[in-house]
Amino acid sequence: MRFTPILPLLALTTLIAGCAGSAIAPNYTSQNPDIMRIGNERPADPQVKTENLGSYCVKVTETWSEQGKTPDGKTLWALDTQRNVVPCN
Numbered sequence: 001m002r003f004t005p006i007l008p009l010l011a012l013t014t015l016i017a018g019c020a021g022s023a024i025a026p027n028y029t030s031q032n033p034d035i036m037r038i039g040n041e042r043p044a045d046p047q048v049k050t051e052n053l054g055s056y057c058v059k060v061t062e063t064w065s066e067q068g069k070t071p072d073g074k075t076l077w078a079l080d081t082q083r084n085v086v087p088c089n
């Protein structure tokens with residue numbers, strides 16, 4: 001019985017084709033769109049608000065910052081939050 005080089009080549013080709021077909025596509029979604037968004041336009045910053053926590057108040061400032069791009073060129077936006085202690089009025 002002669003060894004034929006076609007069988008190993010056929011097995012290798014089948015293995016490569018099987019692995020290439022199961023590539024995972026990236027998923028850029030968030031369960032909470034209030035903290036992450038995708039799009040080329042910057043989302044509007046929420047209004048600054050003051051929270052009364054009993055004996056003191058906290059001023060909450062939120063801004064959107066650019067965090068990179070998706071493979072198809074869309075911008076990733078993340079919400080940054082800054083809190084400062086302020087006197088209650």
